[in-house]
Amino acid sequence: MPTWGVLFLLWAAAEATKDCPVPCTCQALETMGLWVDCRGQGLTSLPTLPAHTRHLLLANNSLRSLPPGAFDHLPQLQTLDVTQNPWYCDCSLTYLRLWLEDHTPEALLIVHCSSPDLITIHPLGQLTGYELGNCGWQLQTSWGYPAVWWDVSLVVVATIDLALLAGLLCTATGSLD
Numbered sequence: 001m002p003t004w005g006v007l008f009l010l011w012a013a014a015e016a017t018k019d020c021p022v023p024c025t026c027q028a029l030e031t032m033g034l035w036v037d038c039r040g041q042g043l044t045s046l047p048t049l050p051a052h053t054r055h056l057l058l059a060n061n062s063l064r065s066l067p068p069g070a071f072d073h074l075p076q077l078q079t080l081d082v083t084q085n086p087w088y089c090d091c092s093l094t095y096l097r098l099w100l101e102d103h104t105p106e107a108l109l110i111v112h113c114s115s116p117d118l119i120t121i122h123p124l125g126q127l128t129g130y131e132l133g134n135c136g137w138q139l140q141t142s143w144g145y146p147a148v149w150w151d152v153s154l155v156v157v158a159t160i161d162l163a164l165l166a167g168l169l170c171t172a173t174g175s176l177d
Contacts, residue, residue, distance in 0.1 A: 021047035029054060033076050046070055055079040064114075065092040071099055080104060082111055089113035089124060090133045097124050097132070 020026035024038040024047065033054030038047065043061040054076045063085040071077055080103065087093060100107045108125025119131055 019050035021049060023047065026050070039081075049074060051075075053077055057081045058085070060084040062086060064088040065090075066096050068095040070095065078103070080107070082107070085111075086114035087111065087124065088115050089119050089122070089127060089131070090116070093124065094132055097127075100124070 020034070020036065021038065023041040023043065024036055026037070027035040029035055031054075033052050034050055035055045035057075036049060036053045037057045038061065039057045040060040043058065043063055046058075046063070046066055049056065051073055053074050056074075056077060056079065059081045060083075063082065065088055071080070080100070082096065082100075096111075097108065100111065105125070109123045111124040113119045113122050113124065113127070119127060122131075
């Protein structure tokens with residue numbers, strides 16, 4: 001290979017890895033994109049990741065949650081390893097669960113919760129929405145409770161039935177005379 005070709009490849013590899021997060025190691029892939037290895041770095045939060053990350057290894061860290069949209073700026077991301085982290089499985093992991101469900105559903109069975117106590121050791125994929133909680137998200141409350149409307153509708157139907165019965169009785173009594 002000519003010297004210029006080798007220099008170009010070295011420059012391209014160096015350029016691709018220059019945005020690598022400090023505690024991680026990055027390797028340029030032949031097919032464009034990055035292999036970002038952050039395994040065992042003691043991370044407690046997600047580092048800023050290069051947009052062309054294709055494989056991301058976050059295993060064996062101290063991650064407890066991920067912000068919603070954490071991987072939205074990584075359109076090439078294909079592989080994500082988030083095993084062996086002390087995940088706090090509440091609604092803050094809903095984004096991670098949905099991302100894994102869409103991209104690597106088999107990973108849902110190997111990502112385990114460390115807390116809260118009721119769901120410790122359970123795989124993320126086996127948790128229900130109730131177990132993940134709602135983090136204060138609530139549907140807007142209507143100005144009336146459904147039970148009140150049910151009661152009102154019963155009263156209205158009963159009133160109409162009584163009015164029809166009274167009208168029927170009046171008609172029947174009038175035709176007997």
